[in-house]
Amino acid sequence: MATMDVMRGPGMDRLSRGAKEAANHPWAKKLGRMGYAAKGCVYAIIGVLALKLAAGEGGRATDSHGAVATVAQGPFGIVLLSLLAVGLVGYVVWRFAQAFADTEDKGSDAKGIATRAMYFVSGVIYGSLALFAVKTVVGSSQGKGKGTQGWTATLMEQPFGRVLVVLVGLGIIGFAVKQFHTAWKAKFREKLTLTGLAATHQHRVERVCQFGIAARGVVFTVIGGFLVLAGVDANPGEAKGLGEALAVVARQPAGDVLLGVVAAGLVAYAAYLFLQARYREL
Template identity: 85%
Template sequence: MATMDVMRGPGMDRLSNGAKQAASHPWAKKLGRMGYAAKGAVYAIIGVLALKLAAGEGGRTTDSHGAVDTVARGPFGMVLLSVLVVGLLGFVTWRFAQAFADTEEKGSDGKGLATRAMYFLSGAIYASLALFAAKMVVGASQGRGRGTQGWTATLMEQPFGQVLVALVGVGILGFAVKQFHKAWKGKFLEKLTLTGLAGRQRHWVERVSRFGIAARGVVFAVIGIFLVRSAVDANPGEAKGLGEALAVLARQPAGDVLLGIVAAGLVAYAAYMVLQARYRRL
């Protein structure tokens, strides 16, 4: 109760009101749309590379950092990467608006605060990716960091570290289940303004979006399972990130088919992000 009182105190109210005013500015919404498009571009690169691998035409499994590196190494790499940085910062801005200004009207009860905390975490993750990309633009030397296995090892070194890693894994599994539920129920369509589209077009928007969201759920389920397994075995080396999760799928029986389906789903998710950029009510 004390925590809720603090959250509803005068200082928090002023912060919330200021954030709402900033979020209502037309440029904030433009940044949000740019952000969804940038996120879509990242997933499109990951999905296309995995599709090419599944089809035996080169390609590889990679994560968001690998997608940024792919952009940097391509034609007009630094120009496109600069545009991507701006877009990613737009997504970060909008995620923080969702968290602090409550643009999604989630409220301040336990469930609402948990959802808004997830928005903040998402914003922080993409802020890190934007920083990684920005450093590449300015030519700052940098490594890829320690990745999933690195932060898993760090977390496991803490008191009750295995429990903490297991909780993170369970949380990611919960997120995966939420993605499956989201794809099944289709409530995401309520946030899209599709009145200008013909019935056939709306039908394809729904199908592509459901497929993409479900495929993302599969990837996060694999990540969550391996994090829990890592905690049980006290072995950080078993933890997997997005690219490694795709590689796990590729190693299964009929892995090229399985990887191809999930990779196509990630491309579909990228299309869903572009639809969000175009049609989402902000």
């Protein structure tokens, strides 16, 4: 109880108010909007490359690091990648603001803390991607690091490592279920201000967003499922990242069709992120 009293003391209250004031600064919100747009660009590249693969027109199944590398290899690559890196840093800043300043008013109960912890983890993940983009810009990148299988192997080396891997996989599946629920209930509308659009356009926008969020849920279900298998079988090689999950979809019966649908969904998810950048309440 004494610890809780200290945490709720004047010092913590001032710190919380200071964090919220910083998060409410116009530049913080601009960084957040830039961040959503940058994340949208990453998913758009992943989705388009997967669509081209499904259509037999080149392309490939790749992940966010592959998307960053694709930007670097294109026309004006370094300039565009520099802009993307700035946007990704903005997304990291906003994720940490959501976690520490509680910009979404999630509160400090168990559910709120869990949600804010998820924001923090997302910030760390995209921080790694932003660092990769910066290193690529300055020419010091040595690849994308360990990858999913490498991190899975490292986790398995820890005490109760297999259990930890299974728990992470189940957590990812739980996140996927939340994505399906968000898509089904259209809960994203709570934060999108679409009053400037006609009612028919709002309806179409909502359907595109639902499709995109659900497609992302499918991909994360595959990723989580393979992590659970990797933990159960004590085989890090069974773990799959985003690009590998798309490749698994492509290998199924009628894989080209399935991959095309999922890829189109990822492009739709990118459109949802662009809408977040423009219309989200921050």
